[in-house]
Amino acid sequence: MANQKLIFTNSPAEAIDRYINEINPPQIFVLTDSNTSRLVYPRIAEKSRHLKKACEITIGAGDVNKSLESLASIWSALGNNGGTRRSLMINAGGGVITDIGGFAAATFKRGIRFINVPTTLLSAVDAAVGGKTGINFNGLKNEIGVFREADAVIISTCYYDTLPQTELRSGYAEMLKHGLISDRATFEELLQFDIAEANAEPLLALLEKNVMVKKRIVEEDPLEHGLRRALNLGHTPAHAFESWAMAKGKPVPHGYAVAWGLVVDLILSHMSLGFPSGDLHKVATFVERNYGPIGITCNDYPQLLEYMRHDKKNASVNEITFSLLEAPGKVKLGHTATPDEISVALDIFRDLMHI
């Protein structure tokens, strides 16, 4: 895992060619979805010497295609186009592509080499590093998969002109989470940065520092037995907000839910662990400005608590588990909160966000 190469560059084709020169695979496969195949991959391939002879495999875009059917079609394409144990697979796309492509590569002939080329901010900061691969199955997200790191991840911000603003903001919420887990300076730098005006180069520099936070945590705890749970900061309320919005027929982007969830978790951190109220207010202001409010009322609390109670990270349905902070960079794992405490936190959340 420590051997994984993380390459930050806005010349991705050159980085890919250099990596291929090093390992000299007899066959190269590139996995894309219908969006990246049209909008992004041609821009990389035209500048690469090696990708001209690669075999492209394309699946439909969107989470609905992170399925067993797509997985079987990737395995078949690998086998039918001469894939061997020495083949290289390149996953070029968002989180769906790096998740399903990583799983396909980890299992084809009991595992071939693969690299990730995340083309969205969210996949660069979240999905492409960390070794979680898999598919949705039986109505459940990421039900089937393995832990297996990509041999290299090539991260570039030069594709982000193809992304809508909501996508960029969504990824930025995960960056903010890494900043909070890491240290005060990283976290404050992120609050200063204007994602709406971001240019490729300064964003790449910021992203590099940020992804390294996750990489260090994953190296220490690859199988999520301890420290890695710090990466769940904000995610217990975030999943509840997502499910609640979905049930109302008005789904919200994952990163937006994470941004709101971070505020809730920092309120709980303040209540239980004395997280500084000045920092809490800075984050709440940033989140309100960049992500707007979520329209919950106190009538929604029972439903939100019900969603939190069934989060798979809980040890039992009577205790709701959170990863909290004493201060920026000071993580406390496995903190539990009662329904009453969470209701108070949601009241404060609505105050802070002017809902």
Add this chain to the structure above:
Amino acid sequence: MANQKLIFTNSPAEAIDRYINEINPPQIFVLTDSNTSRLVYPRIAEKSRHLKKACEITIGAGDVNKSLESLASIWSALGNNGGTRRSLMINAGGGVITDIGGFAAATFKRGIRFINVPTTLLSAVDAAVGGKTGINFNGLKNEIGVFREADAVIISTCYYDTLPQTELRSGYAEMLKHGLISDRATFEELLQFDIAEANAEPLLALLEKNVMVKKRIVEEDPLEHGLRRALNLGHTPAHAFESWAMAKGKPVPHGYAVAWGLVVDLILSHMSLGFPSGDLHKVATFVERNYGPIGITCNDYPQLLEYMRHDKKNASVNEITFSLLEAPGKVKLGHTATPDEISVALDIFRDLMHI
């Protein structure tokens, strides 16, 4: 990998209960096929305290069921019966069950604990130890899978009264292979043993020594980059014999093909590396007596060579790769032989086997 528990006992229910007491899983699943479910598993379950509350998942018997469809049905059964990341899976059956069950467990929720309870000699000596899991896919054997060791393997010979003699002999050929790779004493002890008259207890003692040979090799080279290829002794000609017999419409058991393949590889070892002719004759006599002859003539050589040329262990189709021996216990990996040398070896094989 070195942490895998290998338990040799003819009280398997007690060993399973002890293991379950140790790890205390919240849910237990048992995978069987239609044969072991009827003939073997009830004998284990009735003596076990914990298995009374286990959820049994049964798939069809035979290699044809080592399929994606069976795998999906196992994943669904795990999910629909309350499987969590902390569940335990017990694979009770032959090689098909340990292969597909190991793969299902290695991928359900990105990996749960599993133990193997091999119920045939072949699966005890070959499939249950070594971490190769997987399914057949797209017409190819073991096309999809991962390397993942079972947390424990519980090996017993007390089920073998349910097996036909051909099954026992088939497994014994793999034991003979381990003996040849290991050392002279182990190999000669195996030649003295009468598998037709074997009782459960002496066979268990012999099996324990034998499985440890494989375990040591796999520990040194889990991903088959080097030493583990020694386990391919006999297998290049064996796969050719199997394919040839299959094409004639008269399939032969895998272990019988391995027995004949061992003789061919020892002839090549004698020709190229001076393997002692006395040892070669002892093995040939043993194989002829226990496995009989295979009805090839010199007209079949081109077809047999063609099969060997397409073995997936070859680096190119012009060179056929073998793992050979200088003497019992002295392995030489990656030896190549020309079609002429192999034809000479097949002539000698037919002489020795009185074909």
